[in-house]
Structure formats: C-alpha cells, structure tokens
Amino acid sequence: MGGSIVQRLELEGWRGTWWQSGREAISGIGGLSGSLDLVICDVRLPDISGETVFNELANQPNSPPFMFVTGYGEIDQAVRLMRSGAVDFMTKPFAMDEFLRRIDAGRRTTHSQLRQKGYFLGESPAIQHAEDLLRRYAAHDLPVLITGETGSGKEMAARLLHEISPRSKEPFVAVNCAAIPADLLESEIFGHEKGAFTGAQQRHLGYAERAGKGTLFLDEIGDMPLALQAKLLRLIEEGSFNRVGGETACTFRARVVSATHRDLARHGGSSGFREDLYFRLAVLPVTIPPLRERHEDIAWLLDRFLENAASRSDTRIRGFSALAEEAALSHPWPGNVRELRNRVERAVALSTSEWIMPGDLFPERVAKAGSSAFVPLADVRDAAERRQIERALDETGGQIAKAATLLAISRTTLWEKMNRFGIADRER
Numbered sequence: 374m375g376g377s378i379v380q381r382l383e384l385e386g387w388r389g390t391w392w393q394s395g396r397e398a399i400s401g402i403g404g405l406s407g408s409l410d411l412v413i414c415d416v417r418l419p420d421i422s423g424e425t426v427f428n429e430l431a432n433q434p435n436s437p438p439f440m441f442v443t444g445y446g447e448i449d450q451a452v453r454l455m456r457s458g459a460v461d462f463m464t465k466p467f468a469m470d471e472f473l474r475r476i477d478a479g480r481r482t483t484h485s486q487l488r489q490k491g492y493f494l495g496e497s498p499a500i501q502h503a504e505d506l507l508r509r510y511a512a513h514d515l516p517v518l519i520t521g522e523t524g525s526g527k528e529m530a531a532r533l534l535h536e537i538s539p540r541s542k543e544p545f546v547a548v549n550c551a552a553i554p555a556d557l558l559e560s561e562i563f564g565h566e567k568g569a570f571t572g573a574q575q576r577h578l579g580y581a582e583r584a585g586k587g588t589l590f591l592d593e594i595g596d597m598p599l600a601l602q603a604k605l606l607r608l609i610e611e612g613s614f615n616r617v618g619g620e621t622a623c624t625f626r627a628r629v630v631s632a633t634h635r636d637l638a639r640h641g642g643s644s645g646f647r648e649d650l651y652f653r654l655a656v657l658p659v660t661i662p663p664l665r666e667r668h669e670d671i672a673w674l675l676d677r678f679l680e681n682a683a684s685r686s687d688t689r690i691r692g693f694s695a696l697a698e699e700a701a702l703s704h705p706w707p708g709n710v711r712e713l714r715n716r717v718e719r720a721v722a723l724s725t726s727e728w729i730m731p732g733d734l735f736p737e738r739v740a741k742a743g744s745s746a747f748v749p750l751a752d753v754r755d756a757a758e759r760r761q762i763e764r765a766l767d768e769t770g771g772q773i774a775k776a777a778t779l780l781a782i783s784r785t786t787l788w789e790k791m792n793r794f795g796i797a798d799r800e801r
Contacts, residue, residue, distance in 0.1 A: 374465075378413070385473060395421035399429050402437070410480040411460075416443035416450070424454065429459060440479045442467070452656055458511050467530035478512055481605070489756025494526060494533060497672035500660040503530065506659045511538040512601075516609060517592075518654045519632040521661030524711030527632035528592060530661055534630060535588040543587030548580045551593035559601050560617050561694040563760050581614055584627035594654065595635035595646055602647045629654070634695070664706040664713065671701055676712060676764075678717040679729070689725045695756030728757055759794040762787070766796070 379389045390405075394397035395418040404410060412430075414423040429438050440461040441454055451462040460479035461677045463472065494500050510517055511534055519527045528547060552563055560569075564579030579588055591597070597605065609613045609629055613622040637651045664670065675693055683690050693701075706712055720733035732738070761780065769775035776785040790796075 380690070381459045381469060382476075387476075392541075394419050395423065395426045397604055398426050402426075402430055412437050412439045414439055414441055416441055417445065417522065425455070427457070431760065440475065442547045444535075448638065451513075451596040454533055455509060455513070455657065458509075461512055475512060494529060494661075495667060496673050497669035498668035499667045500670060502532070503659050503661055506657075507534045508537060510534060511658070513657070514628050514653050515656045516631070517630045517657045517659065518637075519630065519659055519661060520636075521632075521634065522663045523708055525661045525663050526710045527634075527661055528590065529710075531588070531590045531592075531630045531632060535590075538588070538628075540587050540628060543627075544578045544583065544585050545588050546584040547592060549589040549592045551596040555598045555601075558598065558793060559604070563599075563614050563616055564614055564618035564619075565605065565618045569616070576616070579616065581608060581625055581627065582623060586626045587628075589627040589629050594631040594632060595633040597646075599645050599647070602650050605625035606647065606650045607646060607651060609650075626644065664709045668702060669707075670699060670711070672714070675701060675717060678714045679721065682718045682721040686721050688721060688724065690721055690724060690729060691725060691759050692729070692761060694728045694730050694753045695760070696753065697729050697731050697734055698760070700735060704735070728753060755794070759796065762790060762794065762796060778785055784801060 374691060375391050382389045388402065388409075392401050394540060398412075398414070398418075402409065414426060416423045418426070421460065423441060423443075426442075430436050430439075438460040439454075440459070441459055442463045443450075444465040454462055460476050494504055506531060507517075515677055516530075517534060519530050521527050531547075532545060534539060534743070535570045536730065548562060550558065560577065560579065562579050562581055564582055565573050565576050565577050567573060591605075604614065608625050612625050614625055615622055629655050635646075637646050664674075675698065679693070681783070701713070708715075716734050717729075719736075720729045723736075724733045726731075728735075762776070763777040765779045766772075767780060774784055777784045780787065782790075
C-alpha cells in the first residue's frame, strides 16, 4: 500500500520519500523535518509503533505535521494522537479522493498562507496555538469544548472551527443556554410536537434539528439545567432525540461544539454539571486566553473593529492616535475582546475628530488638569502616519511602490516620510 500511495502522490505533483520502518523514518525525517510538508505514518510498523516515531520527532525543532493511517482504528487512540498534536487520523480502507483532500488540509501551512485565507482570531502566540488546535480539530466530527473568560471570543472560535471544517456549507446554529429560560430551553433545543403543552399550536423544530449536518454551538453550556443535561448526553451518545411530546426518535447529524466560562473539570459535581456529560463534550478541548494575556492582539483587534465600525458609519475616521493606542495597551480589559469591540464602536459613533483619542475609547476616565494631559497635535499626526505606513509596508511585503499606492501618495513622498520617521527600507 505504501508503494501505491507514493506513486499516486507523485502523479498529484508531490515529491515523496518512503521509509519502511520506524527507526529508518526517525533517522531520515530528522534531517528533513524543516522541509517536509507532511508525514503520513501507519500506526503499526514492522519494528516500533508509529506513535513512538511521532513522540520522538515531536521533540525536534520545526517538527513536520503528522497524519496517521491505520487498519485498527480506535476512538481512544485517535483522541490521544490528536491531543498530542497529530493533524489527522484515518482508518483503512479509505477513498483516495478523501485521502488527498485530508493531505492538502493537514500539510504544513505558512503564516502568509493562513493570512490569505482570512481565518485569524489574532496574531499572538497564545491565540495562534488555539487556532492550530481548531485547525486540527476541523476535519473531525468529535465534540469540541471551548473554554475561556466571558467575552474572550469563544463564539468566534466556534465559527472559525465551522468555517474551516467540511461542514462549512451547512448551518451554524448557536444557542445561548444562559439566555433562554430553563422551562423553554428543552423545547428550543429539541423542538416540540403540536399540543405537547399549553400554547403549542403547531410543531416546532428545535435547534438540534435545524442544525442539520452543520454545527450545533451550545454557548454557556455550564448553565444548562441538570434535568436537560441527561437528554443532551443521549443526543451525543446515540445521535438521536425526541421532540417534546413526540414518540418518534429524530436523527441528529450535526457536530456539537460547546463553550463555557466555568471550570467544569474542577467543579463539575459541585456546580451541578454532570461529569459524564463533561467528558463527552470535552473530547477535543481548546482554551481561548483572555485579552490581558495576549497584548500583541490589541492593536490588531483595534484595527479590525475600527474597519468594521467605520464601514457602517458616515463618520470619516482615519485611525487611532498614538495616545489612544497606548491607552488601549495599558488597559486591563476585564471584558476582554467584547469590551474592546464595544469601546471601538462607541468611539466611532461619538468621535468628532478624524483620529480616535483616549477620551473616545475611555470617556469614563477623568482627564488630568493642566496641559500635561495633551501633546502637540503634530506629534499625534506623525505617530498615526508612521503606524499607517508600517501597516502598508507589512501588507505589501515591504514593496515601496505598492505601499505608496495603498496610501494614495507618491513614492517620493513615501520615501521622505520613511526617512523622517526612521522606518527601514524593507525591499533591501
């Protein structure tokens, strides 16, 4: 089978190397790890297990992605390998078209390629680690549990997971378990039949049914009533449910993704959350870090939310002043990404200047008396221009001509400003 796979990959335009034993692979991959796009590894090898090969090479810098194939697939083994960092797990026999698709999805991807796809939650190492996990989880149907503080971006992570999964063309249905009254939540999730209770004048399809083959996102799952948790457990384990008042079982085909700000693993029993349900929901876990732990994302998020807010407003906003950006970087952001987005939208709506100032982002702060609270307007303008020039250079890979076009100025003018601000020429 190895020979036929190598032959097919070469026909598809890949350049492959076939190592026929585990030790041979460890020796060969060690010298090529930085240049390999993907390692396709069987679990049962003639000398050692594929998992041993993976574990040994994982300690090397710039280790290549691993995709496992086996004829003896077990769910526990797949989960263990995925949590350890494998990008995929397939059982033999498999369709070659699906195999090739999974290879393309799992191969090493550069940050520039990811940026072109537009799927970014941020630029910090912490959030990139979370995104890497989501990308590895995307091709699978196992439940995913997203944890993180309120407002940290758990629903955005769930939407990202859906968009990069094979289910992206199917519905994404979000349910906030904390926002729906407990006595209505069962009917909203599972639906009800006509006459099931007073006021049920017709059949109602619940979120589980409306999700179809897509993704059912259960936000704030930790607030789900205990009585309803047993029915959710059956939904996941058996892939079926009954509408309220119904006798015929309905097939459940969607993937379950849930989120919570609570530590269900630590306080599961004491908080009223079923331990068995927790383990079914947390097969593939991912944590979204709070904004205070990823300062590198603050400026990126400011720009993203400003662009979105400005596109919906008639106000002409050119950007954030240097003082506003400094104030944002020093703010603890107790409300996380949600707070940042709300502050930017309010600033765009209320600002009377082309540049957003600290008072626009944080109007609740009392400005210090005297001139110490102000800096010359020319300094603010220079700082904003420098920041915009650096953004344009990043966007164009340091190409002066293209950056000048983005900024709507001549190349000579851009050169002069770069020299005045001390910005290095990146084309050299």
